[in-house]
Amino acid sequence: MIKVKVPATSANLGSGFDTLGIALDFYNIFSFEEIDEGLEINGCDNDYANENNLVYISMLETFKKIGYGAKGIKIDLNTDIPIARGLGSSAACILGGVIGANEIAKASLSKEEILEIATKIEGHPDNIAPALFGGLVASVTEDENIYYNKINIASGIKFVALVPDFTLSTSEAREVLPSNINYKDSIYNVGRVSLLLSALSNGRFDLLKVSLMDKLHEPYRKKLIHKGDEIINKSYELGALGVYISGAGPTIMVIIEDDDMDFAVRIKNHLNSISCNWDVKELDLNLSGACVENGIKK
Ligand code: HSE
Numbered sequence: 001m002i003k004v005k006v007p008a009t010s011a012n013l014g015s016g017f018d019t020l021g022i023a024l025d026f027y028n029i030f031s032f033e034e035i036d037e038g039l040e041i042n043g044c045d046n047d048y049a050n051e052n053n054l055v056y057i058s059m060l061e062t063f064k065k066i067g068y069g070a071k072g073i074k075i076d077l078n079t080d081i082p083i084a085r086g087l088g089s090s091a092a093c094i095l096g097g098v099i100g101a102n103e104i105a106k107a108s109l110s111k112e113e114i115l116e117i118a119t120k121i122e123g124h125p126d127n128i129a130p131a132l133f134g135g136l137v138a139s140v141t142e143d144e145n146i147y148y149n150k151i152n153i154a155s156g157i158k159f160v161a162l163v164p165d166f167t168l169s170t171s172e173a174r175e176v177l178p179s180n181i182n183y184k185d186s187i188y189n190v191g192r193v194s195l196l197l198s199a200l201s202n203g204r205f206d207l208l209k210v211s212l213m214d215k216l217h218e219p220y221r222k223k224l225i226h227k228g229d230e231i232i233n234k235s236y237e238l239g240a241l242g243v244y245i246s247g248a249g250p251t252i253m254v255i256i257e258d259d260d261m262d263f264a265v266r267i268k269n270h271l272n273s274i275s276c277n278w279d280v281k282e283l284d285l286n287l288s289g290a291c292v293e294n295g296i297k298k
Pocket of ligand 1 (some may be wrong): 011012017018019124126127170173174217247248
């Protein structure tokens with residue numbers, strides 16, 4: 001039995017739309033076994049326990065790439081990352097499948113090759129890269145090549161995910177985006193994402209609020225998050241250093257000082273007073289990325 005543990009991720013970070021992502025310390029754990037025949041998937045709704053399962057599809061893509069013919073596959077899922085909430089659940093399932101297939105086949109795909117296969121399946125690297133490498137990762141694609149870099153975050157902050165009980169698919173959240181943006185709005189984001197990276201790496205957390213501001217996606221997506229604007233404003237009122245929509249939403253990610261012990265309680269009290277149920281998760285970064293049981297595979 002092979003076990004693969006993949007962290008949740010939070011992409012975009014406001015002005016870093018489609019480019020930045022962080023890995024967080026909660027996980028999906030996938031267990032894999034080659035069996036004599038067929039496909040057995042446990043730990044999910046029956047609707048997902050079939051050949052269309054994303055973990056299984058990702059395994060098949062990987063087997064194809066490395067030329068391995070598995071007899072049958074058994075997958076056990078132990079998933080903490082909620083689906084369609086902007087916390088990288090599909091990236092985690094894809095990476096779990098790719099890494100699991102690499103292990104089953106006793107192949108030796110490098111992390112770069114794993115990144116490439118997983119990104120092809122997902123369509124973009126901004127969740128895959130941090131889930132694989134851990135920490136804060138910037139990634140872009142150019143001529144079908146993926147370029148990425150891990151960026152150190154200074155100590156002193158932690159994250160609070162406000163996760164609603166409603167879902168939002170990435171495709172739905174991309175449909176509301178305009179097909180063109182104006183020159184001024186691009187400059188607005190370029191400046192802020194530059195400031196954001198320097199603020200995170202050298203600990204100028206006072207700059208987070210302004211540097212997380214975005215004109216490329218959040219203004220359009222906020223409308224899809226019930227009371228989104230109100231919750232963002234309230235988080236700042238209650239002491240947040242920075243707030244952004246996690247990935248395509250609807251989760252709202254709050255950055256706070258790491259010695260702020262009761263922000264989670266303060267915001268939960270507020271969230272309880274409005275409609276919808278919101279789960280409040282206090283999180284640290286995951287710095288090492290996806291790993292196979294018995295140690296992190298390099
Ligand atoms: N960067 C992507 C988006 C992440 O915001 O649409 C979602 O998978």
